[in-house]
Amino acid sequence: MATSSVYPTYPPHPGTEALRHPHxxxxxxxxxxALITLLAMSGLVILALVxxxxxxxxxxxxxxxxxxxxxxxxxxFRWLDRVAPFAWRNLxxxxxxxxxxxxLIAIVANSFATKWIATSTADPAGANTLGATVIAPIVEESAKAAAILLVFLFRRREFTGVxxxxxxxxxxxxxxxxTENILYLGTAFGTDQVTGGHGIVSVTAATFFVRIVMSPFAHPLFxxxxxxxxxxxxxxxxxxxxxxxxxxLGGLFLAMCMHALWNGSAAFGQYGFLAVYGTFMLPVFGLLTWLGIWTRQRELRTVREELPTYVLAGWLGPAEPGALxxxxxRRMARDYARHHAGRPTARAVARYETYATALALLRARGRRGRAGADFAARERELLEELWQRREAARPALEYAARRAAPAPVPQGWAPAPYGHAYVRGPGHGYGPGYGYGYGYGYGYPQGPGHGYAQGPGPQPAQGPGPGYGYPAAPYPSYNPYRM
Incomplete structure (x- = not known):
């Protein structure tokens, strides 16, 4: 089935036309x-300096x-990211x-700032302390934050939440x-060699225990x-x-403060490091770990709650929301596809799971009024990606649903008074073959310009309230809930 036979061609939005001859x-x-060259040159320079x-x-x-x-x-971190994984190139x-x-930014800026402070004051030891507790946290956390900012700006569609x-x-x-551990451990090893030790002894062992055994999570935590x-x-x-x-900026400031407290713990007395480690680092580590796992489970719950609306429109099979x-x-579905159809099919199933999750999260943002101006275009794009992979993914997900997933249709779905719609509480309704819309106090698509109706072609939804609708599937006869 050609895409053009199902989806009409829409004129581009004013100001978004592709350039004929880009610079x-x-x-x-x-x-x-340019990016690869920058990173490669930075890698050669920093490794040479170390x-x-x-x-x-x-x-x-x-x-x-x-x-x-x-x-x-x-x-x-990959485990945490399995619900809606980033592409490997981003990682x-x-x-x-x-x-x-x-x-590289950190080692150059820290060295310069520490030397400048040492020459400007009469207390070189105080300059080192100031550099470790003030300069290093600001420089290092800002340098690391630049990567997050770049992904946030240039991979915005994939960057959707906490x-x-x-x-x-x-x-x-x-x-x-x-890289920092290479420097510290290598320097410790050199110190042991200068003091007459052979192999990995006192300073190296202590540095290894503190940085690798006790606090490998320190920088990721900040x-x-x-x-x-x-x-x-x-x-x-x-x-x-x-x-x-x-x-x-608030998150960056908090990261700098935590980093400064950690670096300054050695100045708090003989047991200052252990006190900060036990009373601050470990509790914060546990709190952020819980937050990550809770957010991950919340994303899975969003998938189960949002995708049944697409089942009713014919885009997804009835077993898929529960499995996804x-x-x-999801893991069973990929294993089933790999065992019965090979690795290419398993990869198609994995991509199907990723696109379906992105669709559910997008729909949830739209329902809460947080969707961007490209909501409809992004939704249609994700639906098309799912439709292209449905033949590979649907058998595997149906198998997995029978073996491991909960019931696919959430509680609360009931026939509407008109006999041709399904309603899930106030403000959520679906008419078979006419698209689906979220509204406030209504059961049909709300908000002019935000809803799709009447099959594949876009038509403004009718109604006084804000909301979002999606197009009906090309072949909605698959829908088991159709009356």
């Missing part, structure tokens, strides 16, 4: 090439020890930015901590506050430009 700096391959500080032997020892927590941290960018660009902010922030900070700020801006930023700016709202069922 060379607007070409995608030029931008990607090797100069530690020596070749110390660099290799530091590299071997610093890499140990990286797989565990990345796995943890690779975040890690490389943290490990190379942010680390979990996305936490994941990008955590991956960026993991890369930064990796920067996650910035990520949460950007995530909240993605959710609530549609209510005003001030919120889009102030909420991320369960991580166990």
């Amino acid at each position: 060379w700096w607007q070409l995608r391959w030029v931008r990607y090439g 090797r100069k500080e530690t020596g070749t032997e110390g660099f290799l020892v530091g590299l071997g020890l610093a890499v140990l927590p990286v797989p565990w941290l990345i796995t943890a 690779v960018f975040a890690f490389c930015w943290g490990a190379f660009a942010a680390a 979990v996305d902010g936490m994941v990008i922030a955590g991956i960026t900070a993991t890369g930064f901590a990796f 920067t996650t506050c910035t990520g949460i700020g950007f995530g909240l801006a993605a959710v609530y930023g549609s209510r005003g430009r001030a919120r889009r700016v102030l909420i991320p 709202g369960s991580m166990r069922a």
Whole structure:
């Protein structure tokens, strides 16, 4: 079935027409090439600086020890991101930015600022303390926040909430901590060699225990506050430009404060480090871990609650909302597709799950009045992606629903008084073949210019209240609820 036979061609919105002859700096391959070149050059420079500080032997020892927590941290953030995963290229960018660009900015700026303070005061020791507790948190957290800002600006459609902010922030900070740990561990190893030790002894072991065993989550913990700020801006930023700016800045400020407290803990006395670690770091780590898991479960609940409306329009099968709202069922669906149809089909099922989740989250934002101006275009785009993969995904999801998922249709659906609509409480109604609309106190599409009706063609929805409607599926006869 050709797409053009189902979806009509709409004229572009004024001001969004594609340029016939874009400038060379607007070409995608030029931008990607420039970004890769920047990161590669930053990586070569920062690794050369670290090797100069530690020596070749110390660099290799530091590299071997610093890499140990990286797989565990990345796995943890990938697990958190499984509901609506970022593309790998975004995560690779975040890690490389943290490990190379942010680390290079930090080492150059910190060294310059500390030397300047030392030459401007009569207390070099005080300059080092000031550099560690004030300069380093500001510089390092700002450098890491730049990666989150870039993803937020240039991958805005994928950056939809708190979990996305936490994941990008955590991956960026993991890369930064990796490079920083090479420097600290390599320097500690060199100190042991100078003092007459052989191999990994006193200073190296202590540094390894503090940075790798006790606090591998320190940098991810700080920067996650910035990520949460950007995530909240993605959710609530549609209510005003001030919120889009102030909420991320608030998260960045909190990250700097936490970083400063951690770096300054050594100045709080003999047991200052342990006191800060036990009374502050661990509780905050537990709180943010709970927040990430709770938000992840909330996203799954949103999938289960929002997608049944698309079942009624014929876009999804009746078993799919329940399966897509369960991580166990989603995993079973991918395994089933891989076992019976191969890896390409399993990848198609994974993409189907991702697009369906994005559709549910988009619909939830629209229902709460937080959708952007491109709501209808983005919704249609996601529906088309789902429709292209339905043949591969539907059998696997139906199998998974039978084995692991809860009932697909939520409670509360009942026939409307007119006999041809299903109503879920006040303000939510569906007429078979006519599209679906969210309103306030009505059962049909509300709000001029926001609803789609009468099959694939767009028509302004009627009614006095705000709301969003979606188009009926090309073949709504699949709908088992049709009367």
